[in-house]
Structures are given as structure tokens and as C-alpha cells.
Amino acid sequence: MLIALSQFNPIVGNIEYNQKKMLHDISEAKKAGARLIVFPELAVCGYPPEDLLLRPSFYQDCLNSLNELAKASEGIALVIGHPEEENNERFNAVTVFDQQTAIAHYRKLSLPNNEVFDEYRYFSPGGEACVFTIDGTAFGVNICEDIWHPEAADRAKLAGAEVLLVPNASPYHKDKEQERVEIAKERVKETGLALLYCNWVGGQDELVFDGGSFALNTEGELIAHSPLFEEHLLFIECAGNQIQSETKASWPSTDAALYQALVLGVRDYIQKNRFPGVLLGLSGGVDSGLTLAVAIDALGADKVHAVMMPSKYTADISVIDSREMIERVKCQYSELDIWPMYEQFVSTLSPEFEGRALDTTEENIQARVRGTLLMALSNKTGKLVLTTGNKSEMTTGYCTLYGDMAGGFAVLKDVSKMTVYRLCEYRNQTTIDGLANPIPERIITRPPSAELRPDQKDQDSLPPYEVLDAIMEAYVERNQSMADIIASGYQEADVVRVVKLLKINEYKRRQAPVGIRITPRGFGKDWRYPITNGYFA
Template sequence: MKIAICQSNPIIGDIKGNKEKIINGYKKGISDGADLVVFPELFLCGYPPLDLVEKKEFREEVIKTASEIASQTNSTGLIFGSITEDYEDNIGTNVYNSALLCYNGKIQFVQSKTLIPNYDVFDEVRYFESAKEIKIHHFKGEKLGISVCEDIWNDADYWKHRRYPIDPINKQISDGATLLINISASPYAYGKRKERFQMLSILTKDEKIPLAYVCCVGAQTELIFDGGSMCFNGKGDLCSLGKAFEEDYFIYDTEINYNPIQNVEAKFEEEVLKALIMGLKDYGKKTGFNKALVGLSGGIDSALVVYIAAKAFGNENVLAVMMPSKYSSKGSIEDSEKLISNLNIKSLQIPIQSVFDNLLNELKPVFNNLPEDVTEENLQSRIRGIYLMALANKFGYLLCATGNKSELATGYATLYGDMCGALAVIGDVYKTQVYQLADYINREEEVIPIEIINKVPSAELKPNQTDQDSLPPYDLLDKILKMYLEDQKEYNEIAEEIKEPDIVKKVLRMVDMNEFKRKQAPPVLRVSTKAFGYGRRYPIVQGWRK
């Protein structure tokens, strides 16, 4: 069977635009002699549609459009993801996340998702019911086992601990399936594509059955979908691999012997940079922005963000703003100007000192001679936030927040100051990883000035300030944070491994105390298994760690 894999990028809620992509992909598949054309999970409405699913008018439009698409089919099959409804028993939501198989002018077969995920960024139990039946469908001499995303992530031969008691794929194979089709919208995290490859290779090898695994690509707010669609033969060999972080289209022919593909994932720095560039670019495109604004401090975080912005929007569409005060080092301005020249981007310099001085004078009688503290430091950051937001509003820029994951985790950031922005571009990248990315960017030539990379990190909000006045060394801090945030370890286990119990206690307390800041932060592009945002839900008011 010749299968056209349409690894495409939908826009959530753009039913008309997504329909056009399906029709165009289907026509291309026909012209290429495909027997079957396949699009990813919930492609018609975009994934994840979230509370749009609860709107009756939205569901009706999706269902009506699905029938319109089916009416344009001929004998070539078309599979795409859509919402379906079944109010037979009036229990639960009666709404389903389904794969539709269309041909000869009609929706001929529907297989709804059986395993409904309810962890990390997944909240599908809120909207969708589990499939009532798991079936196969006879089509052009094959018995198709069609499934949706999570349904294939429960293989007993791969997982030591399974999330679900049911294995839909095993049921289809037991019923005689000769070809598996899985449509997916699986959010990216570094390492997940390799895990996908290993899991699907074991499944297809053990069951001696070919598989077309069709992935979504693009970014939907903070979620990044990396593409990398995979087609396997019945020996577990990877025969075809979709491009990473871009749309792709290719034909997989089950009758052809392909050279097996072994390498599915690049090194961390290459992968994550591509993910962040696509994430920012897609966020801007889908929200109507074509140019970006970055506050450039002379530090490595803002340098990395302005580089990503230049790659996402083009250097001619990026404005870097320097906002020095009396605490800013001479090197910070010079290093920033060097970076601006290297990237060939536009820039402004707006000193904040006079505004800061006037504000202190206005507040002096109110502060009643209390000694200076973090209040005065935060005022400087908030003045910069005002300038950046004003420029973004006046000229239509997308303001990129520049905080890294280490800062967001510990609260080493100013609410309504440097946390201002439409998107936290590197909010899921630890400080130590920021240095890795900078070194990778400079692998062939110096783009980010070496002075920025070698500089001792500092907020420059008071004399001789460094980050380590408030935080442990970043290599130690990031190790603690990863164990706590991503590995779900607690104080005793972390302290036993780190051998610095007081530091561990301090760091965990900082993370917990600053949940209120993260609730008000911009969306964070997700590149790890546990990013800040709606995939991590911790209470602000809690007594677990006082």
C-alpha cells in the first residue's frame, strides 16, 4: 500500500484553513498515486483545542466540515483527526477524539481514541470519552488498525509500568490487522523522538506488522510539535522519517525495501535551538506578529533570546533595546553593541537613570527613610518593563521575555519587570544549558561575543552584584532543580545525593515560594519533560514546605 504522509501544521480553531490543508494534501496524494493519505490527530480543529471543545457551535462546525471534506474523496482513502459526537447514552461528554477514514464521498469508518491521557500537559479527560469499540477496517486488501496517539503508547513489551489496563493496538492485531496507522499530536521534549523510535521499533518487530505513525508539527502557544513522522516495516526497521520542526510530505510504500534509518535525533543543542526558533516563529505568525522586541542587557540570556528572535523573524524585524543605569557596566553596553552588529539588527538605547532618580524622590517621603533593599532593585527592572511594553504597544512588536528556567524556578526575576513579555522563549532552558546553546551558536564563528559568555552573571541592579549573591553556583543549582522539577524527587532524596542539605532546603523553598510569580508569567516554550505552565500545577497557598 502506498501511503501519503502529510506532516502538517494546523492552527487551532482555523477550521477553514485546516480544511484547505487537508484537501490540498489529499489532492497531492492522489496525483502521486497514493492509496491512502493520512493527516495527524485532531488536525481539522487543531490540537489541543482545549475549552473550544465545550462550545456547541465549534463542535458542529468541525463535524459539518468533516463531512464536506469526505464528500470530495474518491477511491483513494483519507484519514484525518477530528471531533465526533455520540449522544446515544447521554452519560459523560459524549464527545470523542477520532480518526476518520473517508473514501467514495463519505466517512466510511471512525475509530475514536481509547486511552484518554490526563497527565502533564494532557487534559483530555476533561473533554473526551474513551472509544466504545476498538475495530479494524478492510481497505484495498489490507486490514487497517487505525489508532490515535496515546493508544499506541501502552505496549507491554516496552513499558515496565503501563498507565492503562487496555492495549488497543494489541486488540487490533489480535483481530487480524495487517497494517497499523497511528495519527498523533505528541508534544516535544528533548529525547522523546528517540523514545518514540525505540518503542515503535519494538512493537512492529515483535508483532511483525508495518506501521505509519503520522505526527503533527508546529507550535501551539507553549507546546511544540516536532514532526518526525515514522514509518516502520514488519521487522521493526525505520523506513521513512519526516523532517524535524518543519512541515513534510512523503510517500511510504509497504512493498518497497528501504534502507533502515538509525539516527532520529540530533544533539541537544541543535534540537533545542530549532525547537525554540520554530516555537517563537509560529507563536508570532499565528498571533499576527511579524517582528520582535528584546530588552538587551549585555548578559547571556538576552543575547540568546535576541539570536533566536533574529532567526525566527529575520534580522530586519528585530529591535534590541538597551536601557542602562549607573549600575550598568561599560562592558554591558559595548558587548551588546557588538552582538547587535554581529546579528545586523536594529537597536535603541534608552537610559533609565533619570526616571529612576525621579521615582526615588517621589517615593522618599512614603518610604520614610527606610534603608534601600530589593525594592529599589526591582524599581529599575520595572522601569525597563514599562519602556519595553510601551514600545511593543506603540509599534506592534512581540515582546520576548528573556528569563531562563533557573531564574523562573527560584523567583530570581521581577514581576512586572523583566518578566514582561508575550512569550518566555528560554523559560524551559536552565542557565547551564543557555551556555551550551551559546557555545553551539559560536561553533563556526563568534556570533555571541565571547565577552558575554565569559562574563560573571549579574542583574546589575546594585554595585558589584552577581547572581551568586542570591543563588548557588548554577551547575549545582540546575542539578537540584532538575531532580526536583523533572525527576519529581523530594528533599531527602535530593539532599542525600547532593550532600548539601542546607542548599537543597533553600532552593526548594525558593521554588515553592515563587509559584505566584510563575502564575503571572508569559507562556513558556516547552522543550523538557516538565516545563512551567499548565503542565505543572502546584498550589500557591500550601503548607507542604514552610
């Protein structure tokens, strides 16, 4: 028997669109001779539907689509994830159709409520095992989080399953693809079941789903897997609990995967929300250089407009390097001098500022003039502004509200400064759509600066980035205490400084645009610290 795993890219809430994608894959699977096709978790509506799940009409619309899909189950069984409402309870469910009839039903047992997941807000847990038979083989069903714990897989085994089917909506973070495989191997070792894992692919707000659907035989060997970050139909031959396949796509290196996640996240956010293109401020620095490269790779040069906005503090080489990058990537480019507008702001405010020394206020005015110009261009053209700040800056508040934080999508929001450098080097060593070495070397090697005052350098205001990033990773991503970080060898003054900056800038992060998550903990769904907060440890 041939089984297909449909790794497709949905649009959350666009039930009609998702139905068409599924019907397409059903047709392709039938052409290949498949007897069974597995779709990802909540395939009908996409994941995560969030508070759409609180609307009663949403369930009826999903049910209508499910009934239409069932008509395509002539000659091929369908394993379809969908939301379900019954007796004022909601469930994350799967229904199996064969010959236009529902032959099995399963409700997710383990509901994740950590990291970016919030399923207890919406769903009740199921409990009953689901096992169905197709052409003599007994299949069990688990859903995503179920396989991160032994109970659901054990129940399927006890109910007679030979092969475990696992529809998933598992978002990406660094090295997540290997983590999933290792967890699945534990379930195979415990149960002796072959396991087929089907995952989403695509960007959904801050989340990126990387795909990487795979199959493990009863020995826990990885016998097949889909590529990352692209749609794919993975075919598996199955005879009882014995499975085999010749499809084993290569998976990218860590840095390549991080870069591809950013590209997919930008492409899907712009295309699914129907923006005609993007704008970004190009400074001649490494962050805006990487953001521009990602935007070009995601959307094509014709959809990208870079704007250089120099002041008298902008170094000549910043303008020269920006022009050089534009020569390489060939996108639309403008230069807008901000100094006359800045001087008008300062002149207007001078009676109010009389007797007060120059400080970061004047620096922030420059950033806000730039933000205003970008947002004006956005209003006029409909293009979305991409912000260029990185996670290190977001941690410490080294960014300006309504200035460089002004925009609609934060590409590097979860990318540390040191990772920015690595990804620039990766991109320059890689040819994508015929474009090689897009970022001039000096943009990468020169000391970073906001260029808002004479001879300004980032490291005048912040610890060295390699130190800052390590402290940030320990405190934010691994939840270590200040005492633990100091005990691991970092200077107490640096740790206290970084954590203090993190704490006092929560109000900024709360107002920041949504941005792509690539680490186990970003400043988005999985970061919910109070702004008014007296805890410091």
C-alpha cells in the first residue's frame, strides 16, 4: 500500500483556499497510486487559528469543508485534521474518511500550553484511542504534542495499531527538525510501531513551519523525509508494520535553515496579507543589509524599495556601501536627506528645550524623522515597512519607539547580533536565484553604529555583542537566573546591566511589530512579562 504525507502551505482561516490545496494533493496522490493520504493538524483551517476558534460559525464552515473533502475519498482514505465543537466543548480532532464515509475519529489528548502554544484556551483533551484498518494494516492516530509524551502512543499500541500516523503543526526554531525526530524515535522504541509524521510548511505571523515530514520504521530508523521550507508530497510504501521509501531529501545546515526560515516568513507574511511589496530603511549597516538580502530573496527585487536617509552624522562610507549593495541587488532605491526636517523639529522645540543639554532626545528625533518618512511612503504605495532591528537591540532597548521600530514586520526580531553576522556570511557564500555575494564586505566588517551623533559606536552603550548575546540567550531563551549566569563565568556588572536593560524596556517590546521566531523563545507569543514589574533576579 502506498501512503502520501501532504506537507502543504495553508492560509489560516481561508477554508476554501485550504480545501483546494488539499484536493490538489488528493488528486496527485491518487495519480501516484496512493491508498491513504495524511494531512497536517487542523488542516481544514490552518494553525494556529487562535480566537477564530471562539466563533461558532467557524466550526460550521469547517464542517462544510470537511464534508466536501469527504467526497474525494473514493479509492483513497483521507486523514484530515479539523476543529470540532460538541456540547459546548471544543476539540482538536482528526476524522478518517474512506469511500466517502467517516470510518474513524480522534481527539487530541495532550494539549500544549507552553512556548507559543495556548491550546487549553480553546480545546478540551480527548482520550479514546483511534485505530482503523486499511487493506489489512491497522493505523493509529496521534496529533502533534501527543507524541512528546508516552501515553497517547501507548494507547494506540494497546488498541492494536501497527503504524502510527501523526498529523502536526510544529513550528520551527533552530535545530527543531532533529529534535522532532529524536522524540519520535523514543515513541517507536517504546511501542515498536512504525511512525509517519506529517507537518505544516509556511509562515503564519511570527511562526514559520518548516515541514520536514518523515517516516521511522519499527527499528526507529529514519527511512524518509521531506525537504524543509517547501511544499512536498512524501510517499511511503507500507505492508503491515513494514515501511520503506526512496525519498530522503537533504536538510540544510543550521545557518542555512535559519536563513530559509527568514525568507519563508517574509514571503508568506507579505503574500498572504496581499501587500504589493516592502520598504525598508537602508543604513549601510549589517542589520539593514541582511534584511534587504532576505527581502530580495523572499519577494524579488521588483517588490523591494530601499531608502537611504542620511544625516550629517552619516559616514560617507555608509552611503557608498548602500549604493554598492543596491548595484548588486538591483532593487528600487531612494536617498532622502533628513537633516532639514531634523533641524525644523529642533527649532520648533528649542523654546521647550532651553537650558537643557543635548542627549538621546535629539538622537531619537533623527530616528523618528526616518520612521515618519518610511511610513509616509508606505501609506502612499501600500507597501509594508520592514523594520531592521535585531534581538540584541530588542533585549536592551537599543532602538527608538516610532523611529527605527516603526513598521509592520520585524524580520530580525529574534535574530541575535552575532547570528546576523553569521547569516550575512552564509548569504554571501550562497547563490540564490542567480544572486551571489549581495552584501558588500565592509558592511559586515565595520564596527556597528546608529550614526546619530559624532563617532558613535554601539559598543559605547552596550557590552560586546558576543557577551550580550550569551547573557541574553541564557536569561531569555533558557530562563537562567542572574546568579546562574554569573556563576557560569560572566561578569556580574555585565549580567546586571543586560537584565536591567531587558526589564526597563518591556514597554518598547510590547509595542514592537510582529517578527519571525527562530529561537526556542522569542519576544512574541512566548514572552509575556509584565511591564510593571518589581522582580529582578
